Amino acid sequence: MDDAVQSMKLRANELNFKLVGDLPLYKQLEAMGLKSKRVEIYQFCDAAIAQKMLSYDINFSAYLPCRIALIQDKDGKPWLITLDLNKVIQGANLPPEMEKLAVKVRDTINSIMKAGANGEL
Numbered sequence: 001m002d003d004a005v006q007s008m009k010l011r012a013n014e015l016n017f018k019l020v021g022d023l024p025l026y027k028q029l030e031a032m033g034l035k036s037k038r039v040e041i042y043q044f045c046d047a048a049i050a051q052k053m054l055s056y057d058i059n060f061s062a063y064l065p066c067r068i069a070l071i072q073d074k075d076g077k078p079w080l081i082t083l084d085l086n087k088v089i090q091g092a093n094l095p096p097e098m099e100k101l102a103v104k105v106r107d108t109i110n111s112i113m114k115a116g117a118n119g120e121l
Contacts, residue, residue: 005070007116008115011114017112019044026039039069042068063088068082068109086106
């Protein structure tokens with residue numbers, strides 16, 4: 001799982017997305033005395049795209065930054081999970097220039113997840 005995280009960080013950097021947050025939820029749970037498999041949430045962002053989306057509609061702040069969860073299931077198998085941005089894009093009724101940016105974000109997040117899943121870079 002550490003290799004997956006490293007691959008995601010490297011791919012994000014290559015694609016000019018910044019890792020702006022790492023939330024190790026499982027560590028908080030353990031500190032509270034609760035047993036937990038690994039659960040971490042990584043947050044990635046392209047600040048310039050975020051600013052354009054927020055200028056268009058402040059409601060996009062609910063989707064910022066983009067999150068990828070690294071979760072270990074009950075059998076110890078790791079999973080990478082993110083929001084289905086296709087549904088967000090389809091439901092947003094964006095003008096063409098905003099839709100193009102949203103698609104770029106979707107494709108970048110998918111690329112970051114693929115790098116993590118395949119141990120690329």
